[in-house]
Amino acid sequence: GAVVSQHPSRVICKSGTSVKIECRSLDFQATTMFWYRQFPKQSLMLMATSNEGSKATYEQGVEKDKFLINHASLTLSTLTVTSAHPEDSSFYICSAQGPYYGYTFGSGTRLTVV
Amino acid sequence: DAKTTQPPSMDCAEGRAANLPCNHSTISGNEYVYWYRQIHSQGPQYIIHGLKNNETNEMASLIITEDRKSSTLILPHATLRDTAVYYCTRAGGSQGNLIFGKGTKLSVKP
Numbered sequence: 083g084a085v086v087s088q089h090p091s092r093v094i095c096k097s098g099t100s101v102k103i104e105c106r107s108l109d110f111q112a113t114t115m116f117w118y119r120q121f122p123k124q125s126l127m128l129m130a131t132s133n134e135g136s137k138a139t140y141e142q143g144v145e146k147d148k149f150l151i152n153h154a155s156l157t158l159s160t161l162t163v164t165s166a167h168p169e170d171s172s173f174y175i176c177s178a179q180g181p182y183y184g185y186t187f188g189s190g191t192r193l194t195v196v
Numbered sequence: 197d198a199k200t201t202q203p204p205s206m207d208c209a210e211g212r213a214a215n216l217p218c219n220h221s222t223i224s225g226n227e228y229v230y231w232y233r234q235i236h237s238q239g240p241q242y243i244i245h246g247l248k249n250n251e252t253n254e255m256a257s258l259i260i261t262e263d264r265k266s267s268t269l270i271l272p273h274a275t276l277r278d279t280a281v282y283y284c285t286r287a288g289g290s291q292g293n294l295i296f297g298k299g300t301k302l303s304v305k306p
Contacts, residue, residue: 088239116293125283125298126240131291139291175239177294184230184287185294187239 084110086178088188095166095195103161103191105176111156112178120173132159166195199297200284207303214271216300218284221265227288229260231269233280234299240283243269274304
């Protein structure tokens with residue numbers, strides 16, 4: 083079946099530093115990947131849509147200069163949280179569209195900014 | 197509103213069938229209904245999806261009403277490992293993305 087690998091699963095960083103999260107589709111090509119954020123006891127909220135070879139589309143209220151997305155190949159999208167602050171602490175989840183039933187999710191990244 | 201509506205929580209006895217309802221009254225004719233579940237601190241796991249007809253796979257069955265305004269996910273023999281938050285979703289986002297409501301927290305009890 084379709085597998086999406088997301089790394090790291092957990093990361094702790096200091097305020098002001100940057101963190102990169104990788105999302106890979108292992109056995110299929112994904113022209114579109116989605117990045118979600120989930121705060122405790124809340125649902126998944128779409129942050130941005132990543133399209134291979136083009137600029138990402140950000141949802142309203144999401145700072146594109148803070149959450150940098152790169153989708154350089156059909157199997158890899160990265161999310162970089164720049165100048166992280168404690169309020170950026172959250173659970174980040176990627177999802178790739180395809181190949182069979184539409185949407186496969188990564189295992190998520192727990193980011194803690196101290 | 198493009199989000200679906202689900203009861204916030206449900207309990208189910210182990211070994212019994214769990215029936216999880218979902219309302220999606222604004223769904224359009226060509227939109228699939230997807231069901232995912234999420235166990236704490238993990239990414240959502242795909243369960244099943246459907247358009248008009250009822251569907252069954254090794255995990256669950258999906259019953260969709262004729263008017264497509266609601267559906268029910270059925271876990272035929274719930275186990276303790278089925279305890280999770282279940283999301284009924286649709287790909288109604290502007291980017292073709294899944295839109296998540298608050299889901300149903302299913303607790304399977306011994």
